[in-house]
Amino acid sequence: MPALAPADMAMLDGLQRSAFDYFVQHTNLANGLVADTSRPGSHASIAVVGFALSAYPVAVERGWMARGDAVQRSLAALRFFAHSDQSGTPEASGAHGFYFHFLHMDSGTRAWRSELSLIDSTLLVAGMLTAAAYFTAATADETELRTLADALYRRVDWRWAQHKGAAVVLGWKPESGFLHYGWQGYSEALILYVLGLGSPTHPLTAASFEAWTRTYQWENLYGYDFLYAGPLFIHQFSQAWIDFRGIHDRFMREKRCDYFENSRRATYIQREYAIRNPRSFNGLGADGWGLSAGDGPSTPRQQVAGRRQSFYGYAARGVPYGPDDGTLSGPATLASLVFAPEIVVPVVRQWMAQGGERTVLASGFNATVRTAAGEPWVSEGRFGLDQGLLVLMLENHRSGLVWQLLRSSPYIRAGLQRAGFRGGWLTP
Structure with a gap:
């Protein structure tokens, strides 16, 4: 790919910095918890904390935050989770090393009767491992950070989530037990299986990954063969942390593809769908796509x-x-930059000209629905998952930093190998 023009690089730099500022503005410094959204009264999301822990190293490298400040923010979160109530009661923070999806910002106890979430706990742990891989100095604080991150990962009882054989459940509630459905079809759970298989203490069984991939759906859409998943985020979340370029599990070896290439194809399919715009919404086309x-x-x-x-x-x-319903996601489209910058940059450029950062960084906008002032509808505030995904994916496009950090994790490497991945950077 040719280098981006200086004006485009400046645009992307500004968007990445603005996305990172979400964590500066919406974190409880006492316990490291981060609000799910910027809307008043929002509870904390454990997945957003995982994105924050991964974004702090980016901020240090970019000069947006002092290393000492990033360490203290990370330590606050790790200390909180290390000492959190793991009894699994309705007023606890978690159980079996997992955590409830939403926690009260101040006390860190369960909020909204939310579920003990496998995938959100996974994203949190991915952030912990990213912080441990970056903060490697021999200082007391950074040593404590690494020790806590390792202990918290080792505490997760992945096997507990396989209560009926190989399948892994989505979650659990103290009032009703395990949720009555598991992972079916390709999804953001790819990183869950990698971390679960890589555990040195309570790993998923070897059969779990093959059981999941047997539910995959390979399709041909608009001339592209790809592993189907409809929403863009499914093709992005795991790859915010793991570099899937050139490594292949059994399924992808048979398809002569890899998950990175699959996401590139999914990005082009999104654009083609918008060009065809079968439901005739406003704002969809070659320069307006991303569901x-x-x-x-x-x-x-x-x-x-x-x-x-x-x-x-x-x-x-x-x-x-x-x-x-005609709603597009600016963050999801921008996060596709790492896969297909040649079709993402023109869209972002167009949206910046039309609505600025508010449109690009909002959780969604819809040009078919108009406000009383006649403007396209734009979601109020920002969502932490969107902002964290942007920080990581833009950095992976710019420097590969997060990918490089997780490549160095023995747990990531072990999990990929136990899932059957071979080749590329996994080759000894």
């Missing part, structure tokens, strides 16, 4: 292309089977 999980309008139905169209609020929108 993913995020906020959307919850307005009454309205006439669109001769039909009564509903709008779904917060939803996981996907291509090509839906749901689709």
Whole structure:
């Protein structure tokens, strides 16, 4: 790929820095917890804490935060989770090394009767391992940071989440037990299986990954063969941390593909869907695409292309089977930069000209739904998952920093190898 123009590099730098500022503004410094959204009264999301722990090294490298400040923020979070209530009661913070999806910002106890979340705990642990891989100085604080991160990873009882054979459940609630569904089809759980298989203490069984990949769905859409998943975030979350370029599990060896290339194809499929725009929404096209999980309008139905169209609020929108209500995700599109910068930069450039950072960094916007002032609908505030994903994916495009850090983790390497990955940087 040719180098980006200086103006585009400056644009991306500004967006990455603005996304990182979310963690500066919405973190409880006493315990390291980070708000799920910037909206008043938001609870903490454990996954957002994982993104924050991974973003602090980026900020240090970019000169946005002093190393000492980043260490103290990271230590606050690690100390909190190390000493958190793991009894699994409705008022606890977690159980079996996992944590409830949402926690109260001040006390760190369970919020919203949320589930003990396997995937959100995984993203949190990925952040812990990233911090441990970066802060390697022999100081007392950085030594403590690494010790805590290692102990917290080793505490996770991944095997407990396989309560009915090889399948891994999505979560658990103290009131009702395990959720009655597991991971089916390709999803963001790729990193969950890698970390679960890499555990030196309570690993997933070897059969778990093959059991999951047997539920994969390989399709041909718009001339592209790819491993199907509708929303963009599924093709991005695991690759915020793990470099899948040139390494292959059994499934991808058979398809002569890898997960990075698969995400590149998924990005092009998103663009082609928007060009075709089968539901005739405003704002979709070659310079307007990107369906993913995020906020959307919850307005009454309205006439669109001769039909009564509903709008779904917060939803996981996907291509090509839906749901689709014309809501696009600026963060998901921008996070695709690492896969296909040649089609992402023109979109971001267009959106910046039309609505600026507010449009690009908001959880969602919809040009079909208009405000009272006649402007396109834009989600209020920002969501931590979006901002964290942007910081990591833009950095992986710019320097590969997060990928390089996790390549050095023996747990990541062990998990990939136990899942059957071979080749590329995994080759001795």
